[in-house]
Amino acid sequence: MEVLYKSTRSNKNPVHASEAILKGLSDDGGLFVPDHIPVLDRTLKELAVMDYRQTAYEVMKLYLTDFTKEELKTCIDRAYDSKFDTDVIAPLREAEDGHFYLELFHGPTIAFKDMALSILPHLMITAARKNHIDNEIVILTATSGDTGKAALAGFADVEGTRIVVFYPKDGVSPIQERQMVTQKGKNTLVVGIHGNFDDAQTGVKKIFSDREFERELDEKGFQFSSANSINIGRLVPQICYYVYAYAQLMAQGKIGEGEPLDVVVPTGNFGNILAAYYAKRMGLPIGKLICASNENKVLYDFFRTGTYDRNRKFVLTSSPSMDILISSNLERLIYHIAGEDAEKNRSLMEALSGQGKYEITAQMREKLEDFRGFYADEEQTRAEIRRLYEKCGYVIDTHTAVASAVLRQYLESPEGGEAKAQGRRALVVSTASPFKFTGSVMKAIDEKYGSMGDFELADELSALAKVKVPKAIEEIRTAAVVHDRQCDADEMKDVVREFLGIR
Ligand SMILES: *Cc1c(COP(=O)(O)O)cnc(C)c1O
Numbered sequence: 428m429e430v431l432y433k434s435t436r437s438n439k440n441p442v443h444a445s446e447a448i449l450k451g452l453s454d455d456g457g458l459f460v461p462d463h464i465p466v467l468d469r470t471l472k473e474l475a476v477m478d479y480r481q482t483a484y485e486v487m488k489l490y491l492t493d494f495t496k497e498e499l500k501t502c503i504d505r506a507y508d509s510k511f512d513t514d515v516i517a518p519l520r521e522a523e524d525g526h527f528y529l530e531l532f533h534g535p536t537i538a539f540k541d542m543a544l545s546i547l548p549h550l551m552i553t554a555a556r557k558n559h560i561d562n563e564i565v566i567l568t569a570t571s572g573d574t575g576k577a578a579l580a581g582f583a584d585v586e587g588t589r590i591v592v593f594y595p596k597d598g599v600s601p602i603q604e605r606q607m608v609t610q611k612g613k614n615t616l617v618v619g620i621h622g623n624f625d626d627a628q629t630g631v632k633k634i635f636s637d638r639e640f641e642r643e644l645d646e647k648g649f650q651f652s653s654a655n656s657i658n659i660g661r662l663v664p665q666i667c668y669y670v671y672a673y674a675q676l677m678a679q680g681k682i683g684e685g686e687p688l689d690v691v692v693p694t695g696n697f698g699n700i701l702a703a704y705y706a707k708r709m710g711l712p713i714g715k716l717i718c719a720s721n722e723n724k725v726l727y728d729f730f731r732t733g734t735y736d737r738n739r740k741f742v743l744t745s746s747p748s749m750d751i752l753i754s755s756n757l758e759r760l761i762y763h764i765a766g767e768d769a770e771k772n773r774s775l776m777e778a779l780s781g782q783g784k785y786e787i788t789a790q791m792r793e794k795l796e797d798f799r800g801f802y803a804d805e806e807q808t809r810a811e812i813r814r815l816y817e818k819c820g821y822v823i824d825t826h827t828a829v830a831s832a833v834l835r836q837y838l839e840s841p842e843g844g845e846a847k848a849q850g851r852r853a854l855v856v857s858t859a860s861p862f863k864f865t866g867s868v869m870k871a872i873d874e875k876y877g878s879m880g881d882f883e884l885a886d887e888l889s890a891l892a893k894v895k896v897p898k899a900i901e902e903i904r905t906a907a908v909v910h911d912r913q914c915d916a917d918e919m920k921d922v923v924r925e926f927l928g929i930r
Contacts, residue, residue: 429492432459435762436773443493445554448660451653464708465489474674479516483667490663506546510535517668528857537860537899540577543661548585550660562650566590569627572603578654583612591616593627609906616926617910630919647929656698665702687714689853693830695749697756719833720802721746730800736784745867746825764794803832809871822892824859
């Protein structure tokens with residue numbers, strides 16, 4: 428049955444999957460959601476013998492129903508290949524007490540954004556072809572770090588696309604900046620903005636909503652699109668690894684068929700955990716959906732009280748990809764628990780943009796019964812990195828450590844204690860390689876590392892964890908800087924013009 432995509436803010440004009448991917452956001456400002464959530468049409472036993480690519484196909488075919496089998500398989504094959512440093516793509520690591528870490532950081536930029544951004548470019552050009560669009564697709568992105576590099580790596584040298592990434596010149600980590608400015612690919616441009624992330628973000632939004640510029644581009648054979656995490660073309664590929672992980676655990680005899688598996692997800696924009704929610708609704712035996720936050724604990728408060736309130740101090744933590752006060756993808760969950768009522772969702776989102784907060788009804792709260800919210804502060808995060816290393820020799824990054832610390836808290840709660848007594852398994856989603864956040868990780872293990880530089884620390888970490896330094900880090904040690912463009916926020920449009928050669 429075909430799945431159409433509706434806006435979370437109106438019931439009008441549902442679109443095909445390919446159109447939703449091309450548009451990114453609905454014209455009314457809402458997010459695209461499937462008009463029904465499909466159910467897995469393979470048994471867990473069948474899935475347990477499939478590799479990552481086969482599993483991805485079985486999941487994605489149910490959502491991207493206007494793509495042919497051939498088209499989807501081609502996209503999947505191009506995405507999940509030797510860019511990943513392991514054939515299994517998303518390996519599982521068993522740590523203490525029968526709990527597992529799903530390592531989603533084996534792609535080209537060693538963070539989980541690769542899971543979706545390695546396939547999005549292929550979905551997008553296929554979607555363009557299907558919709559008879561001849562324009563070149565120009566991706567514009569503002570980044571505070573991880574997304575920019577993953578998008579660059581995904582779109583680099585993809586025929587029919589160009590990508591421009593703006594980042595705050597003094598607002599990303601040295602490793603993150605080096606990763607971006609050494610990016611190869613004729614169709615890529617990386618620009619440092621004199622300003623902060625908000626300035627970059629606002630500038631990109633301004634260009635997106637400039638109708639005059641849009642017309643001008645169209646005449647020259649270009650059109651903009653966005654690669655940010657609200658695109659359905661990023662959400663759907665993220666459902667695949669939950670199905671894969673469950674089936675693999677079954678294949679390895681770690682869980683029995685149908686046994687509930689709790690998942691713990693380090694959360695920022697709510698995309699990753701929302702994918703787990705969809706997987707559960709598709710029939711995957713996921714137990715609790717445990718949302719892990721850092722000190723920016725808006726979501727923790729939301730799950731406890733039913734009030735989402737962004738009016739608070741923004742805290743810079745050692746898990747920067749989770750430093751977020753407005754979790755955009757939560758809007759999709761709100762829409763579902765409001766009974767797919769677009770009106771109701773819209774009024775809540777208007778309250779969020781007006782007063783910075785909203786409260787859901789008791790009836791809506793009941794539909795959140797599978798979710799749990801916990802958070803870990805900076806000290807707990809550091810302590811968890813040290814503890815796990817000392818106990819198992821396993822080194823995790825700061826984001827994963829937030830989730831891992833949260834799992835411990837859950838297991839110490841009455842409910843978690845009961846689950847533990849029943850021998851229930853949990854899956855911690857591991858979203859970044861420790862090599863991406865070497866400074867914080869190594870300092871957590873021993874203060875003595877505090878004075879060393881990032882590359883030196885990478886070698887220390889390699890020795891400690893008995894893991895080779897990933898290619899992504901080796902590469903940037905010696906790679907030449909190919910992007911040195913800088914500009915003021917009000918010059919962004921001119922920079923784009925110049926890059927596209929339409930002065
Ligand atoms: C983006 C990111 C997250 C947050 O994921 P969401 O889908 O935005 O909730 C967590 N960890 C890392 C390392 C990330 O890059």
